[in-house]
Amino acid sequence: MRTRREFLKVCTSIAAASQLRAQTASAPSDFKALVCVFLFGGNDANNMIVPLDSTPFNQYTAARGGIALPPASLLPVNGQSAAYGLHAQLAALQPLYNSNKNLAIVANVGTLIKPVTRQDINGGQASLPRNLYSHSDQMTQWQTSVPQESIGTGWAGRVADVLRNTYPSTFTPGISLAGNAQLLNGQFTTPTQIGQGGDFGLATISTSTADLARQTALQQILSFDTGVKLIGAMSTILGTGLQNAAEIQQVLKSAPAMQTVFPTSGLGAQLKQAAQLLSVRSALGLSRQIIFCSQGGYDTHSTQLGTQSQLFADLSASLAAFYQATGELGISNQVTTFTESEFNRTFNPSSTAGSDHAWGSHHFVLGGAVKGGAMYGTFPTLVVNGPDDAADRGMWIPSTSLDQYAATMSTWFGVQASDLPTVFPNIVNFPATSLGFMTAT
Numbered sequence: 001m002r003t004r005r006e007f008l009k010v011c012t013s014i015a016a017a018s019q020l021r022a023q024t025a026s027a028p029s030d031f032k033a034l035v036c037v038f039l040f041g042g043n044d045a046n047n048m049i050v051p052l053d054s055t056p057f058n059q060y061t062a063a064r065g066g067i068a069l070p071p072a073s074l075l076p077v078n079g080q081s082a083a084y085g086l087h088a089q090l091a092a093l094q095p096l097y098n099s100n101k102n103l104a105i106v107a108n109v110g111t112l113i114k115p116v117t118r119q120d121i122n123g124g125q126a127s128l129p130r131n132l133y134s135h136s137d138q139m140t141q142w143q144t145s146v147p148q149e150s151i152g153t154g155w156a157g158r159v160a161d162v163l164r165n166t167y168p169s170t171f172t173p174g175i176s177l178a179g180n181a182q183l184l185n186g187q188f189t190t191p192t193q194i195g196q197g198g199d200f201g202l203a204t205i206s207t208s209t210a211d212l213a214r215q216t217a218l219q220q221i222l223s224f225d226t227g228v229k230l231i232g233a234m235s236t237i238l239g240t241g242l243q244n245a246a247e248i249q250q251v252l253k254s255a256p257a258m259q260t261v262f263p264t265s266g267l268g269a270q271l272k273q274a275a276q277l278l279s280v281r282s283a284l285g286l287s288r289q290i291i292f293c294s295q296g297g298y299d300t301h302s303t304q305l306g307t308q309s310q311l312f313a314d315l316s317a318s319l320a321a322f323y324q325a326t327g328e329l330g331i332s333n334q335v336t337t338f339t340e341s342e343f344n345r346t347f348n349p350s351s352t353a354g355s356d357h358a359w360g361s362h363h364f365v366l367g368g369a370v371k372g373g374a375m376y377g378t379f380p381t382l383v384v385n386g387p388d389d390a391a392d393r394g395m396w397i398p399s400t401s402l403d404q405y406a407a408t409m410s411t412w413f414g415v416q417a418s419d420l421p422t423v424f425p426n427i428v429n430f431p432a433t434s435l436g437f438m439t440a441t
Helices: 004-018 054-067 094-098 118-122 135-144 155-163 209-223 229-253 266-279 304-328 402-413 417-423
Strands: 032-039 049-051 075-079 082-086 103-110 174-176 288-295 335-340 361-366 375-377
Touching: 032 135, 032 155, 032 266, 032 304, 032 402, 049 054, 075 094, 075 103, 094 103, 103 402, 135 155, 155 174, 155 288, 155 402, 155 417, 266 288, 266 304, 288 304, 304 335, 304 361, 335 402, 402 417
Parallel strands: 032 288, 032 335, 103 375, 174 288
Antiparallel strands: 049 082, 075 082, 103 361, 335 361
């Protein structure tokens, strides 16, 4: 039996879907979607992408010790006039980079207020993100792109804010398939959360006498005029959400059966649900859509090799399946998938065959509009205590800011150059707003 708390939680979730219902308008014929896959825990990207040229590879093996990967296991890719290798468990992504040219690598990205050097840090002159190596703070900052202070909105939510008049939609463009996601929070737009199985609204409330009575009582509560504006506004939002719940559920049920086979993992289920949502974009009245997914388990302080191998196998297969699904839907050029994670991990290993919290990291961007088969940004010099080390364990100072990484995708998504400082307040501190890994349209 569903408890009252569970019942109200479902009601609140579906209410968010209709909070942004706009007046009927003719939507632009083009459609674009951004899909974020957040790797919670801090992915060790030092073992995700490894340089294969002799000098940096020797530096890699010397510093990584027991968690260094053998060269024969790495999957060759090219980038920045140098040879690199992907982790062996990323095999499904290698052809998307080398052959399809739809996967790009963005090197050494991190939260930054403005460009910083090792000399700035050692001299006490650096403006650094708050609580730089904290999980919770860096998770938040990667989703807000404002590392110097707490802020309620996320960068994707602000993207939705500035585009809300250009691309009006029947439903909110921001949808999380992985719980609450600050990334999607806007000042004027509110995201919604749905489960991985397509259940949305009150469909799981049965037709029993007790449940029907609960629904009737709820409708009576919503129609009661308390005279309090806040309660009245909430009642209106929730009431509209209940009215639309059946419609949304029906739309999701009408999603065509996908031929693409997804992994049976949590991430695979999320990305399958994302593909189903994309398949009913027209029925939902969406010309712009932002979806949040996640995969956890990357806090590898110990026994990293085995844990990361399992995670990467799932990540690789899930991302490849999702890209295949966008091709099946005929929208591979209109959907861009990208990774985020709160930080990289130390180049030096921990004493328990893992690694600890660090800073600048490498990320994947995948889609038909991505200028793939290339590495963007600047790969760090793999020297502990070297020019790119923020401390003494290989904690790479980002050479590319999160703002530049996200602004490149946001511009492709439709954000005008004049609106970028609204979305990314620190973008004015960096020399370029685009890294060049997206097509112009």
